[in-house]
Amino acid sequence: MSPNAGSATLDTVSTPPRLRVTGDWTLAHLAELYRTLSPMFGKLDARTAVDFGGLGELDTAGAGLLSELVGTQRLRELAREAADLSAARRALIETVCEAVTVWRQPMPRPSRQPAVLEVLSRIGGAVENVWGQQRYLLGFIGLTLETLARNLFHPRRWRLTPLTAHIEQTGMDAIPIVALLTFMVGAVVAFLGATVLRDFGATVYTVNLVGFSFLREFGVLLTAILMAGRTASAFTAQIGAMKANEEIDAIRALGLDPMELLVLPRVLALLVSLPMLTFIAMIAGIVGGGLVCAAILDIPPVMFLGILKSDVGVQHFLLGLAKAPVFAFLIAVIGCIEGLKVSGSAQSVGEHTTSSVVQSIFMVILVDAVAALFYMEMGW
Amino acid sequence: MSAKPETAAAEPVIQVRGLVNRFGAQTVHEHLDLDVYRGEILGVVGGSGTGKSVLLRTIVGLRRPSAGQVRVFGEDLLDLPPERRSRIERRFGVLFQGGALFSSQTVAENAATPLIEHAGLDRALAEKLARLKLALAGLPNDSAAKLPAELSGGMVKRAALARALALDPDILFLDEPTAGLDPIGAAAFDQLILTLRDALGLTVFLVTHDLDTLYTICDRVAVLSQKKVLVTDTLDVVAATDDAWVQEYFHGPRGRAAQSAADARPRS
Incomplete structure (x- = not known):
């Protein structure tokens, strides 16, 4: 004292x-x-x-x-x-x-409910929230498509500058990380194949394993998950910060359409860059697998390519690539929608960024599972 | 007009010498000198982009100047070890232009944070005191539990003032405090600053565009122009300075109106 x-x-x-x-x-x-x-x-x-x-x-x-x-x-x-x-x-x-x-002067105190009721009401709230979110997502997809349809035939309203800028940010800038990651996963899959197939004396099928998995699944899935982490979060943070700063309101007040200005270029950019990255991912994965085959299984690259050509048809490449635009659309839309849901505070930006990554990865894997079932039933 | 505080000549609490601030090729301050004396309310005026806020940020130690020296309580903040620097910073209250409230905390928690962190009060006592500060700043009772995002612009200003006043600081830095307040609120704000200064001997560094505030509470006015402090003196002397911008500022239509309003009203 x-x-x-x-x-x-x-x-x-x-x-x-x-x-x-x-x-x-x-x-x-x-x-x-x-x-x-x-x-x-x-x-x-x-x-x-x-x-x-x-x-x-x-x-x-x-x-x-x-x-x-x-x-x-x-x-x-x-x-x-x-x-x-x-x-x-x-x-x-x-x-x-x-x-x-x-x-x-007394402060108005919120009345508290009994614990059981509170648990129940939270469960109810969460369920309602999920339901509302899906409905909102569906509505937003519709709105995006409508905006796209409205602008498609008016070349004067195409936003080429932001489109190319977003293609650069989401596509070009992501090439190194996507290529490196899929290259390594390709090598890992080949190692795995070599270990398991050795017991059956069928190590040569490692080539098929790498080829099938990367063309049909891993190429597009790994890229989409990377994009969900890298791009969906970026979209949410960009649009969310603008929302917090009342920029979205300013766009509306100027008589412009945020869907057209902000959402459409991002969606279109990802629609271009994700298939492109998927292609790169497929090649990098196969190269990674091929390298392991050459190094430890004594399968030279020429033989590797020969097996790939004769055993793995081009249709698998197309089936894999066909999923890319769907994933791209989902990731971009979820990234944008979460950005637009931000309300005011920095904390809200953080919450919605997390939510957009989680949601887009979830949607990507869900759609991939449905597609796998569909392809199997169709016998492709 | 307002008299200088008696101790004014004796003790500068803020000393700025030869300050240079550059952003790339753009020079904002060029060999700027400024003294702020204990217990005075110094109003800083200047056109847009003359570096008023930059000056404030430099004095508070948020920005390292390109050259020159800033001494607060006789010490150069940027040269001090973190511990001593923090102790001096505790004697500052800063009201940022945009409020800068912590958006994840309620208004009461915002004002209580410095009390809990620095004054060592427990949470209940800190919140009680925080609510007193909120009321002092003119916020209604039900705003304490709100988040900053739920407040209007004027209320954000008041909440930020409450946080700046939380530790009963020695120096109060205010960046455009009355911008966005209604005239009644702005007048009450002026009165509050004056009361606190008189009772606690606060030193106030006030960046403002509000001519009424200048005329009502400022002891001295510093004019930032041409990258320097053009003149620092009582309002009468400053208003008589032979400079086109100063003449336009104080003798334009708004300046005249504020002056006649101030003359008509007796100073407390």
Whole structure:
């Protein structure tokens, strides 16, 4: 406790009782003051006189405590009468008392439900939320397609600059990471094939394993998941920050359409870049697998390509690539829709970015599973 | 007009010497000097883009100047070890132009954060005190539990002021505090700053465009122009300065109106 710490002593002998206030009543000593004075709260009646003679420093925190101690109304009267207070201090006490009467008014408290009801209502809320989200997504897809149809035949309204910029950001800039990742997964699949197939003496089928898996599934799936993490989040953050900054409202107020300006170029850009990246991913994966085959299975590249050509038909490449535009559309739309759902705060941007990545990965895998079933039933 | 505080001549709490601020090729400040004395309210005016906010950010230590020195309480913030720097920064209250409230916290939590972190109060006491500050800043009671995103622009300003005042700082930096407030709110704001200055001996560094605020509460006015502080003095002297921009500013239609309003009203 520092030498100037504030304190108060109550002189109960005299009538009316006198409260002697001494030392610094400032924020630095506030916790101490509250502790030592807590027995005195509520004990002082309206007649208590206060002796400010020994008062050192006084700030708003100290004045607030005083008002709590002796009562706001009483402190006001005392401050007006007290001769040993400077005019500036009196004004401070007056201002603080004014403020205190405002915050003393009861705050409306939200009523609490029993725990069981709260759990139930949360479950209900979550289910309703998921349902609402799917409906909203469907509506948004419709709106995007409608905007696309409206603009398709008006070349003057095509936004070529943002389109190319987004193709560069989502496509070109992602080539190194996509190629590297699929190259490594291709090598891993080949290793796996080599290990498992060795027991059957069928290591040569590693080529088929790598070829089938990358053309039909891994090429497009890995790329789409990467894009969901890389691009959907970027779209949400870009549009969300604009939403938080009222830029979307500004676009609307200027008579422009955010769907046309922001959503359409992003969707179209991803529709171009994701199939392109998928193609690169397929090649990188097969190269990775081929390298492992050449290194540890003694299958030279020429033989590798020969087996690939004779055993794995071009239709698998097309089946894999056919999924790319669907994934691209879903990822871009979910990224944009979550961005538009952002409300005001930085925290909201974060929440929706997370949500957009989770949702788009979920949708990609769901659609991929449905497509696999469909292809199988069709016998492709 | 307003008198200088008695101690004014003695003790500069902020000393800016030869300050240079550059953004790439653009020079905002060129050998700028400025003193702010203990207990005074200094109004800083200047046209758009003359670097008022940049000056504020440099003094507070958020921006390292390209050259020159800024001393606050006689110390150069940027040279201090983090511990001592933090101790000095605790004596600042800064109201940013956009409010800069923490968007993930309620208004009351915003004002309570410095109290919990620096004054060592427990949460309940800090929130109680925070609500007192909110009321001082003129916020209604039901706003305490709201998030910043739910507030209007003027209320964001008030909540930010409450946070700036939380630690009862020695120096209050205000960046356009009355912009976006209605005239009644702005007048109450002026009065609050004046009361706090008189009672607590605050030093106030006030960037403003509000002529009424200048006339009502500022002891001295500094004019930023041509990359320097053109003149720093009482309002009467500044208004008489022979400079085209100053003349236009103080003797244009708005300046005249504010002046006659200030003359008509007795100063408290």
